[in-house]
Amino acid sequence: xxxxxxxxxxxxxxxxxxxxxxxxxxxxxxxxxxxxxxxxxxxxxxxxxxxxxxxxxxxxxxxxxxxxxxxxxxxxxxxxxxxxxxxxxxxxxxxxxxxxxxxxxxxxxxxxxxxxxxxxxxxxxxxxxx
Amino acid sequence: xxxxxxxxxxxxxxxxxxxxxxxxxxxxxxxxxxxxxxxxxxxxxxxxxxxxxxxxxxxxxxxxxxxxxxxxxxxxxxxxxxxxxxxxxxxxxxxxxxxxxxxxxxxxxxxxxxxxxxxxxxxxx
Numbered sequence: 355x356x357x358x359x360x361x362x363x364x365x366x367x368x369x370x371x372x373x374x375x376x377x378x379x380x381x382x383x384x385x386x387x388x389x390x391x392x393x394x395x396x397x398x399x400x401x402x403x404x405x406x407x408x409x410x411x412x413x414x415x416x417x418x419x420x421x422x423x424x425x426x427x428x429x430x431x432x433x434x435x436x437x438x439x440x441x442x443x444x445x446x447x448x449x450x451x452x453x454x455x456x457x458x459x460x461x462x463x464x465x466x467x468x469x470x471x472x473x474x475x476x477x478x479x480x481x482x483x484x
Numbered sequence: 485x486x487x488x489x490x491x492x493x494x495x496x497x498x499x500x501x502x503x504x505x506x507x508x509x510x511x512x513x514x515x516x517x518x519x520x521x522x523x524x525x526x527x528x529x530x531x532x533x534x535x536x537x538x539x540x541x542x543x544x545x546x547x548x549x550x551x552x553x554x555x556x557x558x559x560x561x562x563x564x565x566x567x568x569x570x571x572x573x574x575x576x577x578x579x580x581x582x583x584x585x586x587x588x589x590x591x592x593x594x595x596x597x598x599x600x601x602x603x604x605x606x607x608x609x
Contacts, residue, residue: 387561387564390554390557390558390561391561393554394554394557394558397550397551397554398586401586401589401590401593404593404597405593405596407527407530407593407596407597407600408593408596408597408599408600409600410527410600411526411527411528414526414527414530415526415527418524418525418526418527421523421524422523422524427523430517430523434513437509437513441502441505441506441509444499444502445506447499448499448502448503451495451499477518480518481517481518481523484521484523
């Protein structure tokens with residue numbers, strides 16, 4: 355089967371990898387897409403991991419002990435970073451989509467990423483320090 | 485080429501489920517990673533947590549919202565490849581099937597987890 359890819363539309367996807375177009379708007383767009391792909395992969399990994407629960411405590415509890423190790427906690431911090439970047443960027447996209455802050459998109463993006471950085475630091479502290 | 489009306493509808497549902505997820509994912513993440521001692525519940529704590537019907541309703545709402553959001557997002561990314569109208573329809577249908585299977589799997593998983601607990605309780609008697 356043949357995929358029809360008109361030249362002008364092919365470029366739309368390839369622009370993700372063109373560093374010359376990485377201005378704030380494009381960076382926000384790429385971050386949103388990259389975190390989206392990561393979160394979808396995580397969603398299915400999460401659902402597969404949760405299936406261990408069907409084996410009862412003999413299977414789940416040893417996994418929990420492993421998941422409390424620093425390596426897995428670091429993965430939790432990466433997950434939180436992905437959620438915050440994607441979620442806050444999504445807030446910006448929705449706001450500008452309904453006409454709020456259209457003229458201040460870059461400022462809005464910077465402010466939301468700053469909020470995200472603060473929440474990430476607080477979350478990482480909570481994840482590692484309990 | 486993407487139908488503009490469908491594209492707007494997709495964007496609308498993406499925004500609605502995104503707003504819901506801010507709330508539901510927040511509850512999910514805080515309940516599982518910040519409130520549970522050690523950052524994750526052991527089996528008995530999971531069963532106690534799922535013993536509350538409100539929690540099951542919230543988790544199911546979370547699953548439905550995250551699946552719709554993820555499938556619409558995947559659709560949007562795939563459409564960025566510049567697919568023909570025929571392939572766009574195939575992608576939409578394919579992702580709809582994947583989404584339905586995902587939700588059904590999640591429902592089965594909750595049922596199976598609670599079932600596993602019944603089996604453990606039965607053998608512990």
